[in-house]
Amino acid sequence: MEGTIGAVQLVGVHHVALAVEDLDAAVATYRTLFDAEIELEERNEEQGVDAVYLRVGDGRVELVSPLEEDTPVGRFLAKRGEGMHHVAFEVDDVDGAVGELASRGAQMIDDEPRPGLAGKRVAFVHPESLSGVLAEIVGA
Amino acid sequence: MEGTIGAVQLVGVHHVALAVEDLDAAVATYRTLFDAEIELEERNEEQGVDAVYLRVGDGRVELVSPLEEDTPVGRFLAKRGEGMHHVAFEVDDVDGAVGELASRGAQMIDDEPRPGLAGKRVAFVHPESLSGVLAEIVGA
Structure with a gap:
């Protein structure tokens, strides 16, 4: 079942992202508990993170750890500790969305x-617009 | 693509749950921004929440607000404020999982x-086992 945002197709939840201190340890935990498979390992310099996509069934969990303390994810960890960081929705047209x-x-x-x-290509929606939840819009 | 936890089939992400102070306002926001459709509205006395399932494309967002301050979600809001509360994974056999x-x-x-x-039928995994993330296992 696809959704819409006006004329934009909203495919669904692309991933759920979790901020962690120790990326390798967290990946190992998810692999041990959920037989999760690594789909992608990538550094994103612009966002200041190392990231891993894990497949958990037909869902996707993103684990992110900061490259530096003075990055958005680094500040998140310092303030709130490890935990859920954002939810990402996939659309067919990120500019339109x-x-x-x-x-x-x-x-x-x-x-x-x-x-x-x-x-x-992605764009983030501020948590103030979504009851405290940071949302990422991911293009197709 | 289904996954497994040993002999248990792991379907994928069942929902992403967000703790909110004002359920009606949050539902209205998600409906306005994402054309989200209400799939379910239900009170769960045991968990002490009013909950709404929203379809966002083929994904599902759960909005939960506490019935009382002295409930798990009430304490979560007092401590951390509104935001992402847990991620739920669907399995075919919750007892086995x-x-x-x-x-x-x-x-x-x-x-x-x-x-x-x-x-x-559901069961929760403690955040200490999952890098700070509360996870719910949802039976089929």
């Missing part, structure tokens, strides 16, 4: 999409 | 499944 969400009153962190993992 | 996860060293909050939403 950014425009539509902004027109509906969402406070966008990114007015223009920027490079995400796996060559996709 | 609980046994398998415990045998793999996971600290289970529920040694036996208990009633969840929509008549399903």
Whole structure:
């Protein structure tokens, strides 16, 4: 069942992202408990993270750890500790989604999409617009 | 692509749960921004929450608000504020999954499944076992 944001197709939840201190240890834990398979390991310099996509059934968990303390994920860990960091929704048209969400009153962190993992373009919605939840919009 | 936990089939991410202060306001926000459809509205007295399942594309977001301050979600909100609360994984055999996860060293909050939403049986895994993330296992 696909959804929409106006004329944009909303595929569904692309991943759930968890901020961790020790990426290798967290990957090992998810592999041990859930037989999770590594789909992608990638450094994103712009976001200041090392990231791993894990397949958990047909779902996807992203584990992220910061490259430096003075990065968004580094500050998140210092303030809140390890835990759930953001939820990502996949759309067929990230530019269209950014425009539509902004027109509906969402406070966008990114007015223009920027490079995400796996060559996709992404944009983040500010938690203040979503009851405290950071959301990522991932292009197809 | 289905996964496994030993002999248990792991379907994937069943939902991502968000703890909110004002359930109606949060539902309205997700409906406005993401054209989300309400799939279920239910009170779970045992967990002390009012809950709404929203379909966001083929994904599912659960919004939960506490019935009382002295409930797990009430204490979560007092301590951390609104935000992501837990991630739920769907399996075909929740009893088998609980046994398998415990045998793999996971600290289970529920040694036996208990009633969840929509008549399903569920069990929670302690965040200490999952890098700070509370996980719910949802039976088929």
